[in-house]
Amino acid sequence: GYLFLMDNKRLDQDVVKTFISEGRAEIVQESSISEMGYITKPKKDEKELLNLSDIDGALLGYNCGIIEPDRICAYYESELRKMGVSFFYNTEVKNLRFEPQTRLNYPGEPFLWQKMEMRNLETSNGTFRAETTIVCADMWTNVLLNSAGIDSHVRGKKRQVFRITGEPASRLMSHTMRPEQTVMPFTIFPSYGIVMRPEPGSSSVWISVADDYNRPFEEEDDPKPEPEFYENSLFPVIRSYLPQFSSCRVSSMWAGHYSYNTIDRTHYVFKEGNLIVATGSSGSGIMKADAIGRVVSSLYSGRKKTTLYDGSSIQTGDLGVEERHVSTEHMVI
């Protein structure tokens, strides 16, 4: 489950009522949150200094949880190998460029009036020829497509994860909320959208946040986590709700990027000549990978409609640029 800790104002939102009326979530009382070890009403001075919200209750979503991306990737890799697909790891594709369909062997090709396509991929492992190229490099799509003159409509922002280990984290982990759960739910704090994910194997939790102001849009090759960001920005808030976490330590940390579609925070999937682009996962690319893969497959095969995993269908162009028809994704955490 996902446990959204909330103050009364948020608990009263229409979206909360809708989730409950659709049978997708339930309200958890403040007393149950206290039993897990949370301070539901932070001290007055901390509340004022850190601009904290109270925890008056929570919304527990049912059909949500945690997954292991490595295992999903390993599964698909083994299935695809059985189907004859080859993988080339540690192979960097250099900048992509359109080439003339018919070469004139004249300096400066291709010219405006020549038919162009993306045919040869220059890589650190030699040149590959492709009828169709699918660019699914998410945050790095910009870097790859800039030289080809194609706008990928996304911007990268660093996101960090801090792994917190210690007896209090281990104790919190054992608090399940429903019979089918084996660990505590993935938890969203009432302030700043800070999230806490259980790591069942190690009795640790991961803490992260999607911060905005003064967090630049940039594409770093090797983004580094900032321990001082945990110490100065995250820990004071966590400690106000979970003072026992003062005895926990940061046992590891890492950083990556969210590749933001800054308008509606949903993927872009579109075709330019013989190039298909799937990018802009906006922090939900694992969860949405199945759906996006299906849209890519439809674009490749020229199908106007895409059938999703649950049998429902969407127009393939809905996630494109020209005929875009999506609502804004509000669940970016």
Ligand SMILES: Cc1cc2nc3c(=O)[nH]c(=O)nc-3n(C[C@H](O)[C@H](O)[C@H](O)COP(=O)(O)OP(=O)(O)OC[C@H]3O[C@@H](n4cnc5c(N)ncnc54)[C@H](O)[C@@H]3O)c2cc1C
């Ligand atoms: C801290 C953090 C937490 C997250 N949590 C969640 C979550 O809980 N749920 C969720 O759904 N999503 C989450 N995400 C987002 C998720 O990781 C991405 O949306 C997802 O990985 C996107 O998948 P992708 O295959 O499109 O791109 P990526 O996973 O980014 O893969 C792109 C690949 O392209 C490769 N590449 C780039 N440039 C080149 C080049 N020139 N040549 C060759 N290869 C290249 C890269 O090396 C990379 O392997 C999180 C992201 C971060 C950073």
